[in-house]
Amino acid sequence: MARPIPLELPPHDEHAERRSQLDAARVQHADAILAGYEVLQALHDQGILDVLRGALSARDPIVELAASTASTPESVRALRNLVLLAQSLGTIDPAVLANLTRAVPAAFTRETAKDAEPPGFLGFVRIFLGRDFRRWIAAMMALAVTFGRNLRRTDKR
Numbered sequence: 001m002a003r004p005i006p007l008e009l010p011p012h013d014e015h016a017e018r019r020s021q022l023d024a025a026r027v028q029h030a031d032a033i034l035a036g037y038e039v040l041q042a043l044h045d046q047g048i049l050d051v052l053r054g055a056l057s058a059r060d061p062i063v064e065l066a067a068s069t070a071s072t073p074e075s076v077r078a079l080r081n082l083v084l085l086a087q088s089l090g091t092i093d094p095a096v097l098a099n100l101t102r103a104v105p106a107a108f109t110r111e112t113a114k115d116a117e118p119p120g121f122l123g124f125v126r127i128f129l130g131r132d133f134r135r136w137i138a139a140m141m142a143l144a145v146t147f148g149r150n151l152r153r154t155d156k157r
């Protein structure tokens with residue numbers, strides 16, 4: 001009669017397997033681990049880790065405060081207004097907005113110079129009759145007319 005062949009397998013040690021994987025990973029990713037330690041040290045030096053630790057320990061009060069603040073009518077209106085502003089900014093031609101953002105600092109730099117003399121009556125007349133000022137007035141009038149038209153539509157609702 002046949003005799004069974006004895007099979008004795010060594011016990012499976014998961015911890016030893018994990019240790020060997022970690023040792024291999026340490027060698028393979030040494031540069032990334034060192035860079036991570038540097039980032040961690042910088043976060044510690046700046047006190048950011050302490051802030052994060054405090055925020056984690058106080059997460060329930062923070063969540064309650066955020067939820068109560070976000071549920072107020074003012075916050076809801078503010079969020080809606082931010083969405084509307086973002087949508088309207090998205091429709092403006094970037095070249096037009098760039099003109100405005102360049103004009104504001106230039107105007108304040110020129111007009112607020114300490115040695116700048118304010119314009120007299122004829123200077124104001126010259127400014128009012130100037131092509132650039134009339135162009136600005138036309139743009140503001142178009143804005144006012146469109147805003148008034150939209151107000152009328154809102155009143156009819």
